[in-house]
Amino acid sequence: MAVTWPPSLWAHVSPPGPDLPMLEGDVTTEAVVVGAGFTGLSTALHLREAGIPTVVVEAAEPGWGASGRNNGQVIPTLSRHDPAAIIARHGDAGLRFVHVLRDSASILFDLVRRHDIAAEAEQAGWLQPVHTPGRMKIAERRVKDWGSHGAPVELIDRARMRDLLGSEAWFGGWSNSSGGHINPLMLARGMAQAVLTAGATIYARSPAQKVEHRDGRWVVQTARGTVTARALVLATHAYTGEFSRELAPEIAKEVVPTLSWQMATQPIGHNVAGSIIPGRQAMSDTHGELYFTRWDARGRLVTGGAVAIPLNQAARLRPMIAARLQKLWPQLGEVSFDHVWSGYIGMTPDYFPRLHRLGPDGYAWAGCNGRAVALSVALGREFSRAVQGTPETELGLPFTRPTPIPLHGIARRVAPLMLNLYRWRDAREV
Numbered sequence: 001m002a003v004t005w006p007p008s009l010w011a012h013v014s015p016p017g018p019d020l021p022m023l024e025g026d027v028t029t030e031a032v033v034v035g036a037g038f039t040g041l042s043t044a045l046h047l048r049e050a051g052i053p054t055v056v057v058e059a060a061e062p063g064w065g066a067s068g069r070n071n072g073q074v075i076p077t078l079s080r081h082d083p084a085a086i087i088a089r090h091g092d093a094g095l096r097f098v099h100v101l102r103d104s105a106s107i108l109f110d111l112v113r114r115h116d117i118a119a120e121a122e123q124a125g126w127l128q129p130v131h132t133p134g135r136m137k138i139a140e141r142r143v144k145d146w147g148s149h150g151a152p153v154e155l156i157d158r159a160r161m162r163d164l165l166g167s168e169a170w171f172g173g174w175s176n177s178s179g180g181h182i183n184p185l186m187l188a189r190g191m192a193q194a195v196l197t198a199g200a201t202i203y204a205r206s207p208a209q210k211v212e213h214r215d216g217r218w219v220v221q222t223a224r225g226t227v228t229a230r231a232l233v234l235a236t237h238a239y240t241g242e243f244s245r246e247l248a249p250e251i252a253k254e255v256v257p258t259l260s261w262q263m264a265t266q267p268i269g270h271n272v273a274g275s276i277i278p279g280r281q282a283m284s285d286t287h288g289e290l291y292f293t294r295w296d297a298r299g300r301l302v303t304g305g306a307v308a309i310p311l312n313q314a315a316r317l318r319p320m321i322a323a324r325l326q327k328l329w330p331q332l333g334e335v336s337f338d339h340v341w342s343g344y345i346g347m348t349p350d351y352f353p354r355l356h357r358l359g360p361d362g363y364a365w366a367g368c369n370g371r372a373v374a375l376s377v378a379l380g381r382e383f384s385r386a387v388q389g390t391p392e393t394e395l396g397l398p399f400t401r402p403t404p405i406p407l408h409g410i411a412r413r414v415a416p417l418m419l420n421l422y423r424w425r426d427a428r429e430v
């Protein structure tokens, strides 16, 4: 069974991943991980570093889901909520989660260095410029809040932000120097290789049909085999319902999988490139309809956007995002895109992620809200600590019960229309 990859820049430029077998027959192990994105691969890698026998079961290939299709921005924050809001919601567990989040970018870059993974990783920092003068207050609040938890953050005034971005479009903002960017598919494939080298097995092209806790063990069932284990980490995130409706419907239905489009420009000439984000930081701003971009390793700007109506999306986005880039950086001149692709983001109605203990030694999460490249790698470490028996009072995992969204099918159809609301708000803001 061959796997079809999205027509992404990353699929075009990344070396192939390791050759992996399909699951055939019945296997017993200590920990089974379902899903080989950043969450599952990081969990497996940390488990193997602790000497725990581990098996990964992946429906397609490592990195096939959001992990291999994203913008590659390594950002140690949630998309909307800051430490004060996280702690107000989750108390002490929230505080420990804030610490995981604060360290998440460094956890990712350290893992890349420790395992010598070729992932075009650049820990050049992350910038969040503000798109209205009024939004400087948000930047000030974030710097104060994250700064009080020891994050390497800094407030940036308008003149400095103009120099950092090479654009007049923003009014200042803030930075976190631990962030940066990666080639996400190279990272996923490199992590898969590191998982194999560490002694785990990864079965690919083997969709889990269902997962059960039976006679004190977790059993993962695929078309041609089973994996039985003491512990389970379900790391299927926004793709949970993609291959089997029976897998974990309560988790599949607590997020709205929302299409996010990514696009890579043609390589930009050196004379112009040097004037655009010369420090090569990752950048995503404060628009409700997010403006974001980063350089790749071959002189392309990787950016993206969304359209509310699901019709000819790629064709409609090309001129729209080209015009946006030209407005932000007039020095670019004519812009065209060599690669346009999409993937599912798991959105929750309140923009908080959901973390779950599914039963004895069973864990899952969903709800990245478009920002969890760093977090998913960091959560893998936390899940591996949970599987090893670390008490809940020491984990940065604020567990809640799965709460499916009522009328999920309708919510899924209506959610893209929220974009119109964000645009309207963005246009009115001062």
Ligand SMILES: Cc1cc2nc3c(=O)[nH]c(=O)nc-3n(C[C@H](O)[C@H](O)[C@H](O)COP(=O)(O)OP(=O)(O)OC[C@H]3O[C@@H](n4cnc5c(N)ncnc54)[C@H](O)[C@@H]3O)c2cc1C
Pocket: 034, 035, 036, 037, 038, 039, 040, 057, 058, 059, 060, 061, 062, 063, 064, 065, 066, 067, 068, 069, 070, 071, 072, 073, 074, 075, 206, 207, 208, 209, 235, 236, 237, 238, 239, 240, 241, 242, 243, 244, 247, 260, 261, 262, 342, 343, 344, 345, 368, 370, 371, 372, 373, 374, 376
């Ligand atoms: C287009 C896009 C752009 C994004 N940009 C950014 C960004 O720049 N910065 C940022 O911080 N975040 C970004 N995100 C979010 C980030 O990519 C995700 O939060 C992160 O990759 C989630 O990783 P994961 O391992 O939890 O899930 P995934 O990477 O989605 O992994 C889930 C895996 O489970 C597998 N699976 C599903 N069902 C089954 C089954 N039945 N059996 C076995 N396996 C199964 C899938 O095939 C998949 O490989 C973006 C997301 C998208 C979609």
